[in-house]
Amino acid sequence: MTLVANSSLRGSRQGQASVFAELDDSHVVQAFLDGQSRAFDELVARYQARLLNFIYRTIGDRERSEDLVQEVFIRIYRHLHRFDQTKKFSTWAYTIASNLAKNELRNRSRNPLVLFQAIKKHWEADHRPLQFEDSSSRPDDMYRKRHLRALVEQSVERLPEHHRVVFVLRELEGKTYEEIAEITGCNLGTVKSRLNRARNSFAAIIAPHLD
Amino acid sequence: MDCCEFREKYSDFADGLLEEEAELRARRHLGACAACRRFDSAFRRGVSALRDLPSVEVSRSFGERLRGQLRHELVVRALAVDPLSGAIAALLVLVTVGVVTWDLAELHTARRATPAVTTSAAPPVAQPVTAVPQFRDTIQARPELLHPFDPVLLISDTSPAADAGAARFDVPAVWGGR
Numbered sequence A: 001m002t003l004v005a006n007s008s009l010r011g012s013r014q015g016q017a018s019v020f021a022e023l024d025d026s027h028v029v030q031a032f033l034d035g036q037s038r039a040f041d042e043l044v045a046r047y048q049a050r051l052l053n054f055i056y057r058t059i060g061d062r063e064r065s066e067d068l069v070q071e072v073f074i075r076i077y078r079h080l081h082r083f084d085q086t087k088k089f090s091t092w093a094y095t096i097a098s099n100l101a102k103n104e105l106r107n108r109s110r111n112p113l114v115l116f117q118a119i120k121k122h123w124e125a126d127h128r129p130l131q132f133e134d135s136s137s138r139p140d141d142m143y144r145k146r147h148l149r150a151l152v153e154q155s156v157e158r159l160p161e162h163h164r165v166v167f168v169l170r171e172l173e174g175k176t177y178e179e180i181a182e183i184t185g186c187n188l189g190t191v192k193s194r195l196n197r198a199r200n201s202f203a204a205i206i207a208p209h210l211d
Numbered sequence B: 001m002d003c004c005e006f007r008e009k010y011s012d013f014a015d016g017l018l019e020e021e022a023e024l025r026a027r028r029h030l031g032a033c034a035a036c037r038r039f040d041s042a043f044r045r046g047v048s049a050l051r052d053l054p055s056v057e058v059s060r061s062f063g064e065r066l067r068g069q070l071r072h073e074l075v076v077r078a079l080a081v082d083p084l085s086g087a088i089a090a091l092l093v094l095v096t097v098g099v100v101t102w103d104l105a106e107l108h109t110a111r112r113a114t115p116a117v118t119t120s121a122a123p124p125v126a127q128p129v130t131a132v133p134q135f136r137d138t139i140q141a142r143p144e145l146l147h148p149f150d151p152v153l154l155i156s157d158t159s160p161a162a163d164a165g166a167a168r169f170d171v172p173a174v175w176g177g178r
Helices: A007-021 A025-033 A038-059 A062-082 A089-109 A113-126 A139-157 A161-171 A177-184 A188-210 B003-008 B010-015 B020-032 B034-052 B062-081 B083-113 B115-121 B131-141 B151-155 B160-168
Strands: none
Touching: A007 A038, A025 A038, A025 A062, A025 A089, A038 A062, A038 A089, A038 A161, A038 B062, A062 A089, A062 B062, A089 A161, A089 A177, A139 A161, A139 A188, A139 B034, A161 A177, A161 A188, A161 B034, A177 A188, A188 B010, A188 B034, B003 B010, B003 B020, B003 B034, B010 B020, B010 B034, B020 B034, B062 B083
């Protein structure tokens, strides 16, 4: 990734970037492997937010999630030449992200700092910027909506790690069972079983608070 | 279908993956069981709220940080993979090691050959105080050592050899000359 020196070069590169935007992942990957370094920027642009949200919903720490997304892209950059192009790039990227998130959760479970981070997270909730909501909603509806958001976030965090990853991949990322199996390295039966347990747990945690 | 079976098959039910007959039984149970209806409603509302959560955006510094890390990655890769760079680096290391080894060997040889090098290399050691009077005594006793060819010194010397010389030049007791 070279620094752009002048505007004409910048213009041509922007043109190049827009060319990549029209390609599917496999062609962008091939372009990068053929020496077009700007193709990597396109991969970053496509996946940075998705991977950040996936990791954030899995580990629950915004800053650390961003560090891990950086690590995902470094690993992709480092090993892209070894990537099996008969498979989906997104599945591979999510596999790396999922492994890093799982490692993070395991490290945290051995580290007492996790308690502090859990507390800090609730502090941060009070300092979130104001968000505009639908002005047609009644105040009690708005309150319920906000309460429900906090509730579902906490409910996901309370799921066991291997259930949570499967749950987030399915419910938030919309992955198929087969993709989840590939990402998590489990067989299809395990994925179905974990997902069913995760859904049951999620519903059981949230149900008493909804009435 | 009872509650246990409903919960066991809930995931497939939620995804619409149950066989037609099992689907019918599940719906029938749902209509009859308030607890499972409540459970199903909680799940669907919860997932809907989860999907409505505002997405997290990457920070402004994300791209710059990533570029910095990838630049570093490029440098590491160039050093590790490029054989020319590797060879140059190896050559530099060899030359450096060679020069240092040669230098050390030279120093070692010099130390062996001339111990004076050791004294010159070592901090100067003060002479013992007793050495000064010894040297002065010797010079006073034998000044010709400082000026070995000074005829005055030789004549006025009080050494036995000088005494013998002095006797040779003594005026004879009986002077025969006029």
